[in-house]
Structure formats: C-alpha cells, structure tokens
Amino acid sequence: MEEQKHKLQLRSIRLEALGDGIFAVAMTILAIELKWPHLEDTSYKTFVTAFHEILPSLLCYVISFIVLGIMWFGHRMIFEYIGKTNRHFIYLGILFYMMVCLVPLSTRFLAENDLQWGTIFVYGLNLSLCNLTLYFQWSYGINRAGFLERELPPEVKKEARFLFLISPVVYTIAIVLSLWFPVASIVIFVATPLLYLIPNKLDKYLP
Amino acid sequence: MEEQKHKLQLRSIRLEALGDGIFAVAMTILAIELKWPHLEDTSYKTFVTAFHEILPSLLCYVISFIVLGIMWFGHRMIFEYIGKTNRHFIYLGILFYMMVCLVPLSTRFLAENDLQWGTIFVYGLNLSLCNLTLYFQWSYGINRAGFLERELPPEVKKEARFLFLISPVVYTIAIVLSLWFPVASIVIFVATPLLYLIPNKLDKYLP
Amino acid sequence: MEEQKHKLQLRSIRLEALGDGIFAVAMTILAIELKWPHLEDTSYKTFVTAFHEILPSLLCYVISFIVLGIMWFGHRMIFEYIGKTNRHFIYLGILFYMMVCLVPLSTRFLAENDLQWGTIFVYGLNLSLCNLTLYFQWSYGINRAGFLERELPPEVKKEARFLFLISPVVYTIAIVLSLWFPVASIVIFVATPLLYLIPNKLDKYLP
Amino acid sequence: MEEQKHKLQLRSIRLEALGDGIFAVAMTILAIELKWPHLEDTSYKTFVTAFHEILPSLLCYVISFIVLGIMWFGHRMIFEYIGKTNRHFIYLGILFYMMVCLVPLSTRFLAENDLQWGTIFVYGLNLSLCNLTLYFQWSYGINRAGFLERELPPEVKKEARFLFLISPVVYTIAIVLSLWFPVASIVIFVATPLLYLIPNKLDKYLP
Numbered sequence: 001m002e003e004q005k006h007k008l009q010l011r012s013i014r015l016e017a018l019g020d021g022i023f024a025v026a027m028t029i030l031a032i033e034l035k036w037p038h039l040e041d042t043s044y045k046t047f048v049t050a051f052h053e054i055l056p057s058l059l060c061y062v063i064s065f066i067v068l069g070i071m072w073f074g075h076r077m078i079f080e081y082i083g084k085t086n087r088h089f090i091y092l093g094i095l096f097y098m099m100v101c102l103v104p105l106s107t108r109f110l111a112e113n114d115l116q117w118g119t120i121f122v123y124g125l126n127l128s129l130c131n132l133t134l135y136f137q138w139s140y141g142i143n144r145a146g147f148l149e150r151e152l153p154p155e156v157k158k159e160a161r162f163l164f165l166i167s168p169v170v171y172t173i174a175i176v177l178s179l180w181f182p183v184a185s186i187v188i189f190v191a192t193p194l195l196y197l198i199p200n201k202l203d204k205y206l207p
Numbered sequence: 208m209e210e211q212k213h214k215l216q217l218r219s220i221r222l223e224a225l226g227d228g229i230f231a232v233a234m235t236i237l238a239i240e241l242k243w244p245h246l247e248d249t250s251y252k253t254f255v256t257a258f259h260e261i262l263p264s265l266l267c268y269v270i271s272f273i274v275l276g277i278m279w280f281g282h283r284m285i286f287e288y289i290g291k292t293n294r295h296f297i298y299l300g301i302l303f304y305m306m307v308c309l310v311p312l313s314t315r316f317l318a319e320n321d322l323q324w325g326t327i328f329v330y331g332l333n334l335s336l337c338n339l340t341l342y343f344q345w346s347y348g349i350n351r352a353g354f355l356e357r358e359l360p361p362e363v364k365k366e367a368r369f370l371f372l373i374s375p376v377v378y379t380i381a382i383v384l385s386l387w388f389p390v391a392s393i394v395i396f397v398a399t400p401l402l403y404l405i406p407n408k409l410d411k412y413l414p
Numbered sequence: 415m416e417e418q419k420h421k422l423q424l425r426s427i428r429l430e431a432l433g434d435g436i437f438a439v440a441m442t443i444l445a446i447e448l449k450w451p452h453l454e455d456t457s458y459k460t461f462v463t464a465f466h467e468i469l470p471s472l473l474c475y476v477i478s479f480i481v482l483g484i485m486w487f488g489h490r491m492i493f494e495y496i497g498k499t500n501r502h503f504i505y506l507g508i509l510f511y512m513m514v515c516l517v518p519l520s521t522r523f524l525a526e527n528d529l530q531w532g533t534i535f536v537y538g539l540n541l542s543l544c545n546l547t548l549y550f551q552w553s554y555g556i557n558r559a560g561f562l563e564r565e566l567p568p569e570v571k572k573e574a575r576f577l578f579l580i581s582p583v584v585y586t587i588a589i590v591l592s593l594w595f596p597v598a599s600i601v602i603f604v605a606t607p608l609l610y611l612i613p614n615k616l617d618k619y620l621p
Numbered sequence: 622m623e624e625q626k627h628k629l630q631l632r633s634i635r636l637e638a639l640g641d642g643i644f645a646v647a648m649t650i651l652a653i654e655l656k657w658p659h660l661e662d663t664s665y666k667t668f669v670t671a672f673h674e675i676l677p678s679l680l681c682y683v684i685s686f687i688v689l690g691i692m693w694f695g696h697r698m699i700f701e702y703i704g705k706t707n708r709h710f711i712y713l714g715i716l717f718y719m720m721v722c723l724v725p726l727s728t729r730f731l732a733e734n735d736l737q738w739g740t741i742f743v744y745g746l747n748l749s750l751c752n753l754t755l756y757f758q759w760s761y762g763i764n765r766a767g768f769l770e771r772e773l774p775p776e777v778k779k780e781a782r783f784l785f786l787i788s789p790v791v792y793t794i795a796i797v798l799s800l801w802f803p804v805a806s807i808v809i810f811v812a813t814p815l816l817y818l819i820p821n822k823l824d825k826y827l828p
Contacts, residue, residue, distance in 0.1 A: 006360045006412050014227065014283050020635065021231025021435070024642025028650060029235060031722040039734045047739035062719070069715030073708065076635050086413040087280065091404060094276030098269070101238040113246045118254035146414050153627045197712060205627055206707040207767050213567045215619055221434065221490050228438025228642070236442060293620040294487065298611060301483030305476070308445040320453045325461035353621050420774045422826055428641065428697050435645025443649060500827040501694065505818060508690030512683070515652040527660045532668035560828050 023072045033108040060111040066193045082141040083149030096133040120178040120185045128168035135164035230279045240315040267318040273400045289348040290356030303340040327385040335375035342371035366408045437486045447522040474525040480607045496555040497563030506551040513544040534592040542582035549578035644693045654729040681732040687814045703762040704770030717754040741799040749789035756785035
C-alpha cells in the first residue's frame with residue numbers, strides 16, 4: 001500500500017530530548033526561586049538568623065528537586081520500553097511537561113506562604129497531576145501496537161502502575177490532612193520520595 | 208572535483224538539538240512568568256480570591272504551552288523529511304526560534320493587561336510569525352535538492368502547507384475581531400490548538 | 415604501550431551538547447530581558463506609545479539573536495572538522511561559553527541606557543571576545559594532531575579565519591566611532607550580521 | 622532465567638543529557654544573577670564608577686563559571702568509563718545536580734554581601750558538596766559490577782580520587798581562614814581552579 005511505504009518511524013528520541021531539557025530547566029529554576037536574604041552586617045548572629053529564615057525554602061527545594069528527579073527517572077524508564085510515538089502520544093507528553101513546568105511555581109507558593117491548606121492543596125495537586133499525566137502517557141504507549149521496543153513483563157507493568165499511582169493517593173491524603181494538621185502534610189511530602197529510594201521489585205531488571 | 212571531495216554532510220541533528228533546547232526553555236519560562244499572589248491569611252476566602260486572580264494567567268499559560276507543544280511537533284516533523292542543512296536553512300531556523308522565544312513575553316503581555324485589541328494583536332502576530340517562519344523553513348528545505356531524506360508524498364506536502372498556514376489565517380481573523388469583541392478572540396485562541404488535536408490526513412503515515 | 419591501550423577517544427559530542435544547551439538558554443534569556451510596558455488603558459494611543467518605548471529593546475533583541483545564531487553556526491561548523499577534544503580544548507570551549515552567556519546582559523545594558531560610548535564599548539567588547547575565544551578554540555583544535563576528523567582545505571582555513579576575525583575588527587571601529595557618533599555604531603552593529611548572511615566562499619562546501 | 626531475559630541495559634546517555642542541560646542552564650543563570658548598574662548620565666566617570674561597582678560580581682561570575690566548567694569536565698569524564706546506570710546511581714546523580722543548581726545562588730550570595738565568614742562558608746560548602754557528591758557517584762559506579770565500559774587503570778583511579786577530593790580540602794581551609802582573613806579565602810577560590818588547568822597525570826590518556 002502507498003501509506004505503508006511512506007510510513008514514518010517517528011522514534012521517541014526527540015521527545016526524550018525535549019523532556020530532558022524541560023527537566024533540566026525546571027530543576028535549575030527551582031533554585032532561582034529561592035531568595036537568600038541580604039546580610040545586614042557580618043556578625044555570626046545575623047548569619048544564623050538569615051539561615052533560619054531560608055530553611056523552609058531550602059527544605060522545599062530539596063523535596064521538589066528529589067521529586068522531579070524521581071519523575072525524570074520514571075519518564076526515562078518508560079522510554080526503555082516505548083520506542084515509537086505518534087501525535088497523541090506526543091500530546092500526552094506535552095501535557096505531562098505542562099504539569100512539570102508548574103512545579104517550581106507551586107514549590108515557591110508553598111515556601112513563601114504560611115503553612116496552610118491552600119498551598120498544600122496546590123502543591124499536592126501539581127505533583128499528583130504530574131504523576132497522573134505520566135501514567136496516561138505510559139498507559140497509552142504500552143497499549144498501542146508497535147510502540148513497544150521490547151517485551152513488557154506483567155510484573156513490570158503491575159509494579160509500574162503501582163509506582164505511578166501511589167503518589168497521587170498519598171498526596172490526596174496529605175491534602176485532606178492539611179485541613180487539620182498542615183505539618184503532617186509536610187511530613188508526608190518529605191516521606192513520599194523515600195518510597196522511591198528503597199529497593200523495589202523492578203530493581204532486578206536493572207544492571 | 209576538489210569541492211565535491213570536501214563537501215560537508217551538515218546533517219540537521221545539531222539544529223534539532225538547539226531547537227529542542229529552545230522549546231524546553233521557552234516552555235519552562237512560560238510558567239515562571241506566572242505570578243502567584245501572596246496569601247495574606249490562611250482563610251479559604253483569601254485562597255479562592257487568589258485563585259480567581261491567577262485564573263486568566265493560568266489560562267494563557269495553558270493555551271501558549273499547548274501552542275508551543277504543537278509547534279514543537281511541527282518542527283520535529285519537518286526533520287523526518289529533511290535531513291541536511293545549509294547556511295540559509297539554518298538562518299531560517301534561527302528566525303523561527305527568534306519568534307518562538309518571544310512567545311513567553313507576548314503571553315505575559317496578554318495575561319497582565321486588560322483584554323484589548325493591542326495585546327491580542329501582539330499575541331496573534333507572534334504566533335502567526337512562528338508558523339510563517341517555520342513554513343518558510345519547511346518550503347526552502349523540501350525544495351532544495353539533496354535535503355530530502357525520504358520521498359515526500361504530495362498529500363503530505365499539501366496537508367502540511369494547510370496545517371502551517373491555517374493558524375495565521377485564523378489568528379488574523381482573531382485580531383480583526385478583537386477590535387469589537389476581544390472575548391471572541393480569546394475563544395479563537397483557545398479553539399485553534401484543538402484543530403491540531405483532532406485526527407487529520409497525516410495520521411495514517413504515523414505509527 | 416600501557417597508555418596507548420587506555421587512551422580515551424574523548425569525542426566532541428558532549429561538548430557540542432553543552433554548547434547547544436548554553437546557546438538555547440542564552441537566546442531565550444535575551445527575550446526575557448525585554449520588558450514590555452504595562453498598558454494603562456485600552457486606547458490605540460497608549461498602545462502606540464508603548465510600542466515606541468519598546469522599539470529600541472526589540473531592535474537590540476533582534477541584533478543579538480541573529481549574532482548569537484551566527485555564532486552558534488560557527489560553533490557548529492568547527493565540529494564538522496574537529497571530532498576529538500582534550501582538557502585544554504574543552505577549557506577553551508568553556509571560555510567561549512563564558513563570553514556567550516554574557517551577551518544577554520550586555521544586550522540589556524545597551525538597550526536600557528541612553529546611547530553612549532560606555533554601553534557600546536561593553537557590547538562590542540563582549541561580541542568581539544566571543545569571536546576571539548571561538549577562534550582560539552578553532553586554532554588550537556585544527557593544529558592538534560589527531561583532532562581533525564576530515565581534511566581541512568586551505569581555502570576553508572583561510573576563509574574561516576577571515577570570518578572569525580572580521581567581526582572583532584569591525585566592532586573595534588564601532589567602539590572608536592561611538593566616541594563621536596554613537597548612532598553610527600548601532601548602524602554597524604545592525605550591518606555586521608548581514609556580512610554573514612550573504613553568500614561566501616564556504617557555501618560551495620555545503621549541501 | 623526470566624529476569625535475565627528482561628534485563629534492561631539502562632545506558633547512561635540520558636543521564637548525561639540531563640546533566641548537560643543542567644550545567645548549561647546553571648552557567649547561563651550565573652550571568653543573569655549579575656546586575657549591571659543603570660548609568661545615570663553618559664560621562665566617562667559614571668561609566669568607570671559603574672564598572673568598579675560590578676567588578677566583584679564579575680570576578681565571582683568568572684570564578685564560578687570556571688569551577689562549573691571544571692565540574693562539567695569531571696562529570697563528562699566519569700562517563701568515559703561508566704556506561705550503565707541503575708536507580709541508585711541515578712539518584713546519586715540527582716544529588717550532584719541538586720548541589721550544582723545551587724551554585725548560581727551561593728555565587729550571588731557571595732557577590733552581593735560584604736566579604737565575611739558567612740558567605741564564604743556557604744560558597745565553599747556548596748562547591749565542596751558538588752565535588753563530594755560527584756565523587757560518591759563515581760565511587761559507586763566504578764565499584765558496581767558491569768558498569769565499567771572499559772578497563773580503569775589504577776593510576777587513573779588514584780588520580781581521579783585526588784582531583785575529586787583536593788577541592789573540598791582546600792575549600793575547608795578557605796572557610797577556616799575566612800574567620801580571620803576573608804580576602805585570603807577569595808585568593809584561594811581564585812587559585813583552586815588553576816590547579817585543574819595545569820597539566821596532570823591523566824593528560825596522557827587524552828588525545
């Protein structure tokens with residue numbers, strides 16, 4: 001057939017490059033959003049006060065950077081299996097990047113305001129949407145004939161779904177909790193990335 | 208001949224890498240331009256007011272991000288067919304990137320001012336120039352002997368021209384309309400990207 | 415010999431990737447530095463006034479963007495011939511990038527101040543140093559045994575030197591002229607990039 | 622075994638691309654943080670005063686840019702030997718990038734405040750943590766079976782460790798010295814990068 005001959009490969013490599021660029025910028029932007037205070041004098045006390053002032057921002061920076069790092073890892077992993085793209089897959093990717101680019105903003109929103117339901121809601125919602133859109137992209141990709149570059153073991157499929165969807169669930173709990181105990185939500189935001197650092201079932205497929 | 212022996216390939220891969228970087232930065236910058244309001248207190252009402260305040264900016268962000276995503280897709284697609292470059296082709300590419308880098312600015316200009324003819328004109332003109340410069344690059348590339356990496360079916364050529372040139376036409380209508388009904392122009396800016404999300408004749412050439 | 419066996423290739427590809435990233439960010443930053451005025455009302459007159467206000471900045475943006483585009487092209491071309499690197503070549507590259515990253519700053523410095531000797535000096539010096547450091551890198555690379563990936567025709571060598579060094583000469587004239595006729599310097603800054611857009615002797619080596 | 626068949630290669634190329642992007646952005650951001658003064662009039666005296674004002678910032682920019690350049694080189698070199706990754710290696714990489722992204726901030730902190738113990742401490746600590754996290758990543762990588770792409774000569778291993786760890790030691794001395802002689806610390810910050818520019822034992826392995 002005519003179409004068959006002209007069919008494009010549309011390999012995923014360019015989309016990965018765009019994604020790497022977006023993550024690189026978003027991660028660096030996270031740091032710019034931090035505002036170091038100006039030191040009025042050279043005393044030790046002024047420095048310690050300034051350090052205390054920036055501590056919450058620094059904590060938010062560390063959490064968001066690790067979360068973005070983990071998302072980048074997830075984003076990187078889906079392309080170990082998916083090697084081709086089409087228009088819809090790319091638009092799902094753009095949707096995911098749209099959420100990722102908002103993370104520096106919602107991080108600053110969390111850091112610069114008093115701890116409260118509103119900022120925790122925005123931050124948690126943002127992170128949840130990142131995970132959900134990435135999961136949509138993954139789901140679409142693995143179910144599209146001809147996209148898979150290598151066999152996807154059922155265990156990987158199941159564990160990946162768990163790892164993509166556990167965060168939105170936990171973040172929803174954090175948002176609900178924040179109505180009464182906003183500090184508990186922060187503890188959850190700190191603890192969640194640790195879930196992704198402990199060994200899991202997929203490690204045996206990695207070098 | 209001497210020149211033949213020393214002739215360079217000048218493959219397009221580096222230009223694509225520059226373009227991916229520029230799109231990645233421009234997309235992330237879009238988000239930085241959003242200014243989240245500072246919350247005066249922790250009341251639900253303050254949060255809702257703040258959310259209402261940022262809503263127009265957020266809408267502009269979403270529109271521009273999707274438009275940039277579609278342009279990136281177009282930019283990515285032309286290199287499925289064009290695999291070589293020369294000085295003029297690269298300078299046309301620089302011209303396209305020059306327009307793309309202005310999108311975060313004209314988006315902010317639209318978001319931060321009252322809805323009016325001037326800002327809609329700037330925004331619509333910017334997006335139109337993006338499409339037109341990309342179309343010039345595409346036209347130059349496909350008509351230059353030896354640039355094509357694979358056969359370009361006439362249907363693809365025709366449909367691509369349509370997809371490149373439909374936006375500037377629609378945006379011109381939006382600009383003219385804005386003299387009387389600026390809200391209608393915004394509706395057009397929201398609706399235009401959807402044109403690129405529905406199935407089209409080129410989908411059958413994709414995986 | 416032991417060292418021979420362990421000798422690294424140190425291909426130039428990573429340095430090119432870093433450079434593409436730096437150019438992509440610097441080009442986009444150029445645009446952010448532009449400050450669009452806030453429109454006080456929706457009248458046609460306000461818009462025209464605002465447009466007049468931003469015109470010099472916009473012109474500086476266009477000049478700098480094209481200049482960066484030409485430099486990127488030069489930077490891209492040297493890697494058509496040079497395929498390997500070592501520590502010194504990479505440090506010369508870092509020096510070049512250090513100058514490139516300052517271009518958005520000196521552009522804003524030129525745009526935001528009244529036209530005068532000082533700003534023209536800074537801008538012209540910055541662009542000259544970009545060209546000179548790139549020329550040092552090129553010179554070092556083509557004279558280092560084993561760096562060349564393909565034969566370098568004497569004509570290319572001579573023409574490349576001319577193209578690298580003509581700008582610093584012209585920019586020096588512009589700086590000197592600015593002591594008496596700062597407007598003439600701007601004309602020179604506008605005209606110089608055009609030198610690189612007209613056909614030259616190297617075009618016959620390109621596709 | 623089932624796992625063997627499904628084992629991923631997880632090549633390091635994507636992590637390198639993310640790193641190149643992060644370095645490119647961080648380097649460019651360094652420059653944006655410089656604030657050029659506005660010139661009140663066009664006199665020679667105003668220009669010289671402005672130049673004197675920006676000189677410390679410019680010096681900090683040059684030091685930090687060169688330091689980031691050297692770190693990028695180190696980061697680039699480890700991937701000459703290490704060609705594969707796993708989750709832990711990537712998370713160590715994210716930790717390194719987290720430190721790199723803070724360099725523009727601590728540079729500005731050093732440049733914008735009076736010379737004192739506090740800012741030198743933050744700057745020195747930041748640079749030391751960059752080197753230490755990169756060293757952790759390197760150590761983990763070369764000791765993990767199957768990660769090495771080529772034989773690692775014992776001399777390279779020893780010299781690399783020296784080059785990774787000498788900076789944190791020197792920076793610690795600079796921090797301690799700053800309690801009494803902050804100017805001496807700046808001299809050390811200027812001199813340390815030079816250590817990496819002089820010939821060393823690894824040069825014989827490079828082209």
